[in-house]
Amino acid sequence: MTTALTATAPSSRGPRLRTRTVNKHSVDRPRRSPLLTVLTAVVLVYSLVPLVWLLVNSTKTQGDLFSSFGLWFGDSFALWDNVVATLTYDDGVFVRWLGNTVLYVVLGAGGATFLAILGGYALAKFDFPGKRGVFAVVIGAVAVPGTALAVPTFLMFSQMGLTNTPWAVIIPSLISPFGLYLMWTFAAEAIPTELLEAARIDGAGEFRTFFRVSLPLLAPGIVTVLLFTMVATWNNYFLPLIMLRDSDWYPLTLGLNAWNAQAATAGGEAIFHLVITGSLLTILPLVAAFLVLQRYWQSGLAAGSVKE
Known part of the structure; x- marks a missing residue:
């Protein structure tokens, strides 16, 4: 289906009409790329197969793990x-490991996000000597x-005596360049x-301007960084490992690896079905x-894509 668009062009004999046809289907329906579709399908399969394998094998007993097909029940x-x-295994140590992970995420990732908000806002909206140097350090x-x-x-x-404590994991996690x-x-x-x-002209201080004006606008970026x-x-x-x-x-991460490795130790119990189930609960x-x-x-992700 085509539509005719008319335009006028000056002429010594008076206005003359010229027509141009535009394919309406090309506007309403974008062109499809078979190659892009195939590549997207490959990436989708590559991403989903491990999750399907994990979910299926979490339903199996220890014996079924080695006697059945990996991608079927x-x-x-x-x-x-x-x-x-x-x-409940080993007096519920998995629950303790889960609590430790939540602690590291809340204090480490939460603190890193908060510091990134303050630092990013200051670097973006304030001018100070050495700003270019800070930019180079951050990129590096x-x-x-x-x-x-x-x-x-x-x-x-180790020199500060903080190894083998939660602070050895939390403090380095606070830094997120x-x-x-x-x-x-x-x-x-x-x-x-x-x-x-405008907020400053109305008498708002820097802290009030940040929390009342800037912070709501930063919400999408905050979620992304978080x-x-x-x-x-x-x-x-690697950091908790050392x-x-x-x-x-x-x-x-370390706990499940310890469970997986205990089958190779002398007198260790193989609990691969618990490792797989624990991995499912972890994600x-x-x-x-x-x-x-x-x-x-x-x-x-869409912020800034529309110009008013």
């Missing part, structure tokens, strides 16, 4: 029994992998300078957090 459906056994810190700083961090905390950079760039675009000037720092802290493995010796302070809070905060995250 076994002879018995033992999901509930596995969950109960996971939560983003480029440095965390594993490269693990040994110096361990030596420093990537979160600071995200909040810096987001605050620079999301908060109009004219709005801050999700990144929460996932990084929840899945953190900092903690007491299993009572283990997060879930459920992250999935729930993404589902709850998804609408705020999507609005943050």
